[in-house]
Amino acid sequence: SYELTQPPSVSVSPGQTARITCSGDALAMKYTYWYQQKSGQAPVLVIYEDSKRPSGIPERLSGSRSGTVATLSIGGAQVEDEADYYCYSTDNSGNVFGSGTKVTVL
Amino acid sequence: QVHLVQSGAEVKKPGASVRVSCKASGYTFTKFAITWVRQAPGQGLEWMGWISAANGLTNYAQNLQDRFTMALDTSTTTAYMELRSLRSDDTAVYYCARGGSMAADFWGQGTLVTVSS
Numbered sequence: 260s261y262e263l264t265q266p267p268s269v270s271v272s273p274g275q276t277a278r279i280t281c282s283g284d285a286l287a288m289k290y291t292y293w294y295q296q297k298s299g300q301a302p303v304l305v306i307y308e309d310s311k312r313p314s315g316i317p318e319r320l321s322g323s324r325s326g327t328v329a330t331l332s333i334g335g336a337q338v339e340d341e342a343d344y345y346c347y348s349t350d351n352s353g354n355v356f357g358s359g360t361k362v363t364v365l
Numbered sequence: 366q367v368h369l370v371q372s373g374a375e376v377k378k379p380g381a382s383v384r385v386s387c388k389a390s391g392y393t394f395t396k397f398a399i400t401w402v403r404q405a406p407g408q409g410l411e412w413m414g415w416i417s418a419a420n421g422l423t424n425y426a427q428n429l430q431d432r433f434t435m436a437l438d439t440s441t442t443t444a445y446m447e448l449r450s451l452r453s454d455d456t457a458v459y460y461c462a463r464g465g466s467m468a469a470d471f472w473g474q475g476t477l478v479t480v481s482s
Contacts, residue, residue, distance in 0.1 A: 260427070292468045294410070301460060301472040302402075302410065313470065345410050349466055353424050354400070359409040 261285065261350040263357035270363045277333040279360045281346030284327055291329035292347040293322055295340075302345065306331060336364050367391040369461055369473035376479045377451050385476045387444040387461035394442040395419050398465025401435060401446045403457040404475075411457075415465040416444065424466070451480045 263283040271277035281291060293306035304313055306322035309329060319334045329348075333340050341364050346357035372386040387399060401413040414425040416435040423435055429448075436445045444461055459476045462469035 290467070296410075301475055303472075304468055304470050307468040307470070343409075347410075347412075347469075353426055354412040354415070354466065356402075356410040356412055 261352070261355050263346050263348060263355055265344075265346060265357040265360045267358070268361045268363065270365060271333070271336045273337060273364055274335055277336050277340075277362055277364075279331045279333075279344050279346075279362065281329045281331070281348075281357050282327055283348060283355075283357075285350045286324060286327045286329055286348060289348050289350065291322070291324055293320075293329075293331045294345045294347060295320075295342045296345065297342045305344075333362065336362075338364050340364055367463060367471040369463065369471060371459075371461060371473040371476045374477040374479070376481065378482055379451055379453060379480055381451050381480075382447060382449040383451060383478050384445060384447045385459050385461075385478070387446075387473050389442045389444065389463065392463070395439055397463045399435070399437070399444040400462045400464055400469045402460045402462060402469070404460070405454070405457040408457075413446070413459075417465060418444075448478075451478075453480050456480045 290308045294302035295305045296302040305316050309324045310322040321332045343359050345359045368390045370388045395418045398415045398417045400415040416423045432449045434447045462472040
């Protein structure tokens with residue numbers, strides 16, 4: 260089955276930039292979406308169609324894609340950005356989530 | 366604004382079935398699909414499938430399609446999921462979300478389903 264690969268964890272100092280990668284063979288042809296999930300809460304869409312931000316999402320969250328690798332960047336990370344982040348995309352048979360990346364700001 | 370409100374927590378025995386509802390409001394129900402996602406305790410998100418509210422078209426995750434059914438009631442703007450032959454590893458929070466093959470943009474609050482003898 261199709262898989263999206265993410266690093267299990269990323270640590271960043273406050274004010275610095277964190278980058279989370281998501282790799283998958285079909286990403287070159289399919290959009291990537293990113294979700295933020297804080298402890299005990301439902302996921303929130305933070306990036307859609309590779310690089311677009313929904314209304315209300317801070318500009319410090321940005322998305323990009325190069326070939327089969329999508330990247331979520333958190334510029335000027337803040338404590339409130341601590342969360343699990345999941346990439347999401349599709350292949351010919353359905354949708355799939357990445358394994359998730361825990362972002363720690365310390 | 367868009368709201369998806371799910372039914373309450375359930376406790377089921379192995380082998381039983383569970384049905385979760387998802388009441389949508391704040392948008393034209395038939396213009397979007399409903400996606401179902403689950404999350405086992407301490408684990409990541411697992412896509413289960415989506416159902417189009419425009420025409421009833423479905424797409425199920427292969428590992429669940431024998432036990433999992435999605436349905437809609439457009440008259441009440443409510444989506445339903447049913448999972449049968451429950452096992453302990455079906456214990457999870459189940460989410461509905463607006464959207465199908467593209468982004469799932471608004472999510473319900475989640476429904477905890479516990480499978481235990």
